[in-house]
Amino acid sequence: MSAAQSRKEAAIASLSTSVPQIFNEAQKPNANHRKHAIAMRKIQEQCALNSPIVSGEPHDIDHEGEVAFNQAVIKNINRILQIRKGEPHADRITRFISTFLQYTQQIDTKSVNGDEDDDEEEDEEGGEKMDEDEDDETISSRFIEYMLRHLLRGLPAKTKSVRLRCCQIIANSINSLGEIDEELYQELRTALFKRIRDKEASIRIQAATALARLQSADDEVDQSDGKTITKKLLWLLQHDPSAEVRRVVLFNLDITDETIPFIIERGRDIDAINRRVVFLKPMVELADFRDLTTEQRHQLLKWGLKDRDPLVRRAASKMIANEWIRHADNNLLEVSKTLKYFLERMDVISDGVVAEDMLHAFLDTRPDIVKSIKLDEPFWDNLSTESALMAKVLIKFLKKNKDDEKLDEVLPTATRLAFIIQNYNNIWQQAPKETEADYEFIMSQLLDIAKYLDYADEVGRRKMFVLLRDILMAPDMPDDHMVSSVDLFKIISLDERDFVRTIIEIITDIEELSTFDEDMAMEGPSKKFKINEITSIKTEAGEVDQTLLQKMLLQLKRLSICRYMLERTEESLQDNSSLYGVLNELIVPSVQSKEAVIREEGLHCLGLCCTLDKTLGHHNILLFAHCINNGHEQLQQKALMILFDLMMTYGVSTVETKLGGVDELRKILEQCVDHDSPEVQSTAVEGLSKLMLTRMFKDEYTLKMMTLLYFFPTSFDNEKIQQCLSYFFPAYAYSAAENQNLLAKVAVPVLLNLCDTYSDLEQDEKMAPPARISDMLADWTDPRKIEVSRIATNGDEEVDKGIQADVAYDLLKAIHNQTSAVRKTLVHMLLKVHIAEADYERLDKLKRMTDLITEQKPIKEAAVRNSFNRFVKSLDKYHAAVEKPVAEEEEEEETSTIGNENNNDNDNREQDDDDIASERGSIATGAMVTDDDQSIAEREESIAAKESIEDDDQPVAGKEAIVDDERSMTEKESDSEV
Secondary structure, eight states, rough: OHHHHHHHHHHTTTTTHHHEEEEEEEETTTTOOHEEEEEEHHHHHHHHHHSOOOOOOOOOOOOHHHHHHHHHHHHHHHHHHSSTTTOOOHHHHHHHHHHHHHHHHHHHHHHHHHHHHHHHHHTTTTTOOOOOOSSOOHHHHHHHHHHHHHHHTTTTTSSSSHHHHHHHHHHHGGGOOOOOHHHHHHHHHHHHHHHHOOOOHHHHHHHHHHHHGGGGGGGOOOTTTOOOOHHHHHHHHHHHHHHHHHHHHOOOOHOOTHHHHHHGGGOSSSHHHHHHHHTEEEEETTTOOGOOOOOOOHHHHHHHOOOSSHHHHHHHHIIIIIIGGGOOOGGGGGGHHHHHHHHTOOOOOTTTTHHHHHHHHHHOOHHHHHHHHOOHHEEEEEEEHHHHHHHHHHHHHHHHTOOOHHHHHHHOOHHHHHHHHHHHHHHHHOOHHHHHHHHHHHHHHHHHTTTTSSSSHHHHHHHHHHHHHHHHHHSSHHHHHHHHHHHHHHHHHHHHHHHHHHHHHHHHHHHOOOOHHHHHHHHHHHHHHOOGGGEEEEOOTTTTTTHHHHHHHHHHHHHHHHHHHHHTOOOOTTTTTTTHHHHHIHHHHHTSSSSSSHHHHHHHHHHHHHHHHHHHHHHHHHHHHHHHSSOHHHHHHHHHHHHHHHHHHHOOHHHHHHSHHHHHHHHHHHHHHTTTHHHHHHHHHHHHHHHHHHEEEEEEEHHHHHHHHHHHHHGTTTHHHHHHHHHHHHHHHHHHHHHHHHHHHHHHHHHHHHHHHHTTTTTOOOOOOOHHHHHHHHHOOOGGGOOOOOHTTTOOOOOOTTHHHHHHHHHHHHHHHHHHHHHHHHHHHTTTTTOTTTTTHHHHHHHHHHHHHOOOHOOOOOOHHHHHHHHHHHHHHHHHHHHHHHHHHHHHHHHHHHHHHHHHHHTTTTTTTTTHHHHHHHHHHHHHHHHHHHHHHHHHHHHHHHHHHHHHHSOOHHHHHHHHHHHHHHHHHHHHHH
């Protein structure tokens, strides 16, 4: 036997120790997997090759030794298959297997390539070419096939840890498999398709990882459902309940035209990490953000920059500032041109808010670019929509960060900016329709820039004053220009009275305009107002009366300017007497107008005046109530908003008194909450939420009505109501114990009502299931979640930690009376309530009720009865752990003492004469009668409890008081007889 054969036999014989030793070293922290893979390869060669490795010579394969090596490795792999998820030692072994497969493939590949090079050299020299081996397999490929077939048998295993480890090894090793048999590949593919539907999320993660590494090279359709690997991954991305599975798909999905919409959709994922991944991985790898459509860019930036999570916002900002800017030829030497070029890829006119947020995030992330931007004279003379927006955002950014030095450098003087605004205003007035929108946008940005100027220069202030007056007097003026102009008047005015006086003068001057150019009359209003909304301007022939139309449009403009002024006024009407003139001459006639548009605007202005004067507001409350009851939808909505403003300003009691009591106010609010219009409904809900959160309005019936509305199918698709109440109920319940106590009173009646509604649902109606509703009600009434703060409770309010015992009592009463379908939901909620900290009286009350239910056995369903028994078991434990109140113990001890004295008296008097004995006998008989009376009282108490269950309308406390009175009467009779 040669030395090589001896070494070979020794290597095969030592497999039981050498391979486990390598696996043992590989599982240690900081293990060098490459070194252990080299050692494993040496053992593999010693076992599988008969001759030493000599370059250019074929290897003699020992199949028995190769099989022995494969079996030894698989035996050690089997040891980690039973290890559960999260064990780091098993995770290191799976990574080591991947490293070994990769290394052994590289060795065999180099060997094959070396043989091919030698063959080519022999061909060039004219030598004979060796016959190619018909079988291109190597020891590595055979080992991989052997291992894969073994792991495939473990994928459908019943034990989840086996399925997990098999998927994990395949996922880690899939890039190192090389070329495998087509039949084996199809088996692997089919098995992974099944595992992405596994009930365990960890297994789906590994299966998705493996499939993601096959997606680019495989577009074959699965015969079972007609989907490719990519489409299956997209299905997981949209529908998998696990955030980690969706995250793995996001990280590994190829970016194509097919996948981009689904990736952008994850910008609204419920998981914050997944939303951040969208901006960290796939969107960063885009070749050019222009590959996205305008709508896709708008959605992506809007969702990212407005996300509630600061980490998501930061990731979106970095994506824009560090990655997307490169797509616009990032040139910091001419940065203003670069930003302009960058903004040209955004639709700044239609997506102005998104573009502004994007630019602000860009400047915040790249302070080096901020220092490089220069706004010189040629810049202001050649403004475009993009450059105007950039200038406004830059100035706003510098003002916010208090960079006064840079702000003085880029901001023109007041006089200079006034001339710039005047120049572009003239261009806008004369611009053709093709460029009219562009110059209107530029004007809007310049007016916003003017708000950041210093008007200490009197010349510049006067110039701006005259310019703004001319702008407001112009017949063709968009609403946003009017708002900016009124804001600027507020800034440059000396004080508030000067501001009000100036605006009223402009309103009066507009009224005095009586002659207009015909073209101006037709061209201007059509850009701002909808003529179709004004119904009384047509003549008998059906033509529009231009004079009447112009007067109405001017009145609307005056009302709009007046509204913007009143929204920025804080002083009362008594301090601004000039407001009485515009109130009587403009606002009141507008409220009385027949035109709905004018009446709505006039009512809005009247409401603003009422918030400035309590007497005026009190006088017009009935008017607003009349509009709510009899007006059209838009008028009802405005009147309702005004009514809520008055309640917030002057208190709910003021409105209640004027309306004739709380019942009338409740009637109006109920009418609005039950309104057919979703807009009126959402306005009512929003106003009530504000009043109840501030604890200005406390009403059990209204709270019950809002709770029902939140879950009712009629409001299921009303996003405004759902969003408002989703915030309101947790904030309301956890902010004060008084709020939670009120919510606890309505919880069970609301649940019963909603259970009936759910059972009567139509096929096309949607509603949350009762079990979920009960979970939410139990969560809102949980006293452990109340945040007792000084702001919410003034530091004095105590939390009623046993409040859910009252909820449990209401549930027990309902369980006794309701049907089986409803009873299941009630018992489900019963297990969710927290009664461990309730006092003895409440627990004793619950125990008597559970004893009554246990005695009468109304629950017939086994599963529900088992759940109820679990609650009873918990209640008994809490009841036994709570001590009786001292007063009750003393009363029992006193009763026991009296009984003992009676017995002693009877014993001591047995030796008296017969008359005395008979008298004492009558006393003894009287004592027995008293005991019977007490047992009767207990039975009456039980009957009263039963009646309290059957009659929900009668307060239970009243019945318990009756029982207590009867007990006290029997005790008094006993005492008197004794």
